[in-house]
Amino acid sequence: MTEPFKLRIFTEPQQGATYDDLLRVAKATEAAGYDAFFRSDHYLKMGSVSGEPGPTDAWVTLGGLARETSRVRLGTLMTAGTFRYPGPLAIAAAQVDQMSGGRLEFGLGSGWYEEEHAAYGIPFPALKERFDRYAEQLEIITGLWDTPAGETFSFDGRYYRLTDAPALPKPAQRPRPPVLIGGGGKKRTPELAARFADEFNLPFTDLDTATAQYERVAAACAAIGRDAGEIVRSAALVLCVGKDDAELARRAAAIGRDVDELRANGLAGTPAEAVDKIGTWRERTGITRLYLQVLDLADLDHVDLVAAEVAPQLS
Template identity: 35%
Template sequence: MKIGLELAEFGWDGGPAGMGRTLKQIARVADDAGFDLIGVGDHVWQGPHAGGPEQPQLECFTTLAVIAAHTRRCRVAPVVAGVHFRQPALLAKTVTTLDVLSGGRAMLGVGAGWYADEATGMGFPFPPLAQRFEMLEETLQICLRLWDGERGDERPFEGAHYRLERPLNLPQSLTRPHPPIMIGGDGRKTLRLVARYADACNVYPGPDVEAKLDLLRTYCAEEGRDYDAIEKSAIFPLTVGTDGTGVAELTGELRRWADAGIQTAIGIVSSTDPVRQMELIGEKVIPAVADL
């Protein structure tokens, strides 16, 4: 099993003045410790699960650029980009740039979005869920078209929500044929899109994980995709305590998810001292689950 990290909470010691220093430390320590991926949540307000909009929240892609500059080997990705925040061509261009500047380490994590209060509070359009899923599918189609060949598939794109006269993308991504695509969520519509377009899924852990993955297997067969070629990841808290007392419990939990079919655990670390958590997970947890 591979271990990833999602930065989703930013109430770190030192406040805003220390955020840059802390972020660089997290990136270096996680990269050296063997974390496979560092992701950043794509929000402009902090979510209600972490104290709501009065708590700090860094913008996703700016943060990823700093992480990429201070790492050498781990993948970097939005986990996951809300489809309502950006035009698809800008999203593809942003991920392409991240891939080029990181030496070919970027992923596109994308989903239908969920935080209505954030969107309306900050002036972003937030259509009904069914429309956002339509936008998500068109976004996936546009990104793949922009990553097609040496320049992008330059034929016009005409969709219900987006229109591109000339899908040209230069420079192209270093990762070929394109940066891996991860779709977040585990509902039926989401898993169908994973089978049709994605290289990875990102599901929520729970007693129905195996049933969700079985459904994905069914959809892959219907779409003519190789189920085994899709990376199965799940996102949940990684907590080991400041003294490492939670290592055994966390390792056992990861083994259970590996038995259920999860290949990559993307952990959210909730701590005012995340660097220490990275060190402990890298020292005690990553080696213990590497053979799963």
């Protein structure tokens, strides 16, 4: 059975947002009928914005939203593996899953933004070591969640060693929350996706690049005897939709972007243009989920417009 197409809202609060800002967007996301509310996991702003009043922690945010929403799925694109030890991260994620009644989606990446590590004193190993650690983290976190109740989990890796962990608490979803992996690495990323991913996400890329990467994931699945159809394909695109040219130009200006550039690289234009572009992505890549990067968190009418005039045409 083909999964219905889902639109999800994705926010970048390191660019300047409080928890209350995120809560307003999450509640608007839920009220408008979107499938999920996601946020980035970063501690430093990007580009020329001030970033004020400063960063918020992704997992503190998700814990709060777990209690203040009731339906939408919640998650990160992606939690940085460099930020947290895998054992405590498994505990935090399981707790958020329990607090939300089983609505967590667990996105994990290797970490990439060197400047935020320097700003906050977080070690930033070379790429190979980050991926080696990332592979161990995925094995540990899923291993802890998958360990039967009453049994313990041990792991003896190069970077992490766990001895007789009680593998508690368990997440509400069984056997575990869906695991999201993403990115454009041509070898190790597809291999890790084939082993661990329930969903593979490609953010902010073009159709040809995306198609090639989804096929690499499929080939990695075939190499280990896994059905590639078990992995949901998703993408993320910056959102800028307006009812007319004036509204579109206003929304592009509010996020400091050019309308023509957004039309080329994001999901931008009128609602009809947005529907057409999503249709092209679906046909070319087989995605069944699209994350809409909302950069102006004060513009809740934007969220409502897409829910009212784009989403109904995607079924």
